[in-house]
Amino acid sequence: MLTKVSPSAQDYLKALFLETENEKRLIDEPVSTNAIAQRLSVSAPSATNMLKKLHELGLVMHIPYQGSALTEAGQRVALELVRHHRLLEAYLVEALGVPWDQVHKEAEILEHVLSEELEERIDAGLGHPTSDPHGQPIPSREGLMPARTERRLSDMEERACSTVAWVSDNLPEVLRYLAVVGVRPGVQLQIVGRTPVNGPLAVLVDGRETHSIPKGVAEAVWVL
Ligand SMILES: [Zn+2]
Structure with a gap:
């Protein structure tokens, strides 16, 4: 499913997801373009461009001057990417002994290229973990996550x-x-x-x- 969207587009979808996750907003509440630009270290105009493209693809609802929210299709891609990221972090710490402060930058790269087969093997090999080494919940294969109250x-x-x-x-x-x-x-x-x-x-x-x-x-x- 991830292969249909470019890695940089995937990063935008994940950034939208993480903004709502960390700030405990509702998933369909618009996130400002500035917040996304800041999170991805890009300029506001290039963020606007990409968000408009994602809007045309039906992955994001972009409302000028208000912000952007993930559509259901966009949410599925974001959750798949977050699942890859967090499973990879767990694998790097538990199977390879990489320190917990080093795994994020590796997972940022590998999350885009992880195959479904390897994802399954990592998940099974680790005993179907529900959280990553930092304690963040790993979405299920179906894209489900517990509600957050932290x-x-x-x-x-x-x-x-x-x-x-x-x-x-x-x-x-x-x-x-x-x-x-x-x-x-x-x-x-x-x-x-x-x-x-x-x-x-x-x-x-x-x-x-x-x-x-x-x-x-x-x-x-x-x-x-
Ligand atoms: Zn990470």
């Missing part, structure tokens, strides 16, 4: 206990920092202190050690 760690109230659901996969330095302080999916966190004016958070990790976590890092951690 919040950013930075938005949690002081003293409230939470469990790490997933962490952003595309910030290697943040992932290395989190590995050092022991923050990974499944670990319990509690904010025990805040510093005013966007300063670091004091976070008790796994009920054992308190670490000072910069605001920018806490924004990349999603908890339940």
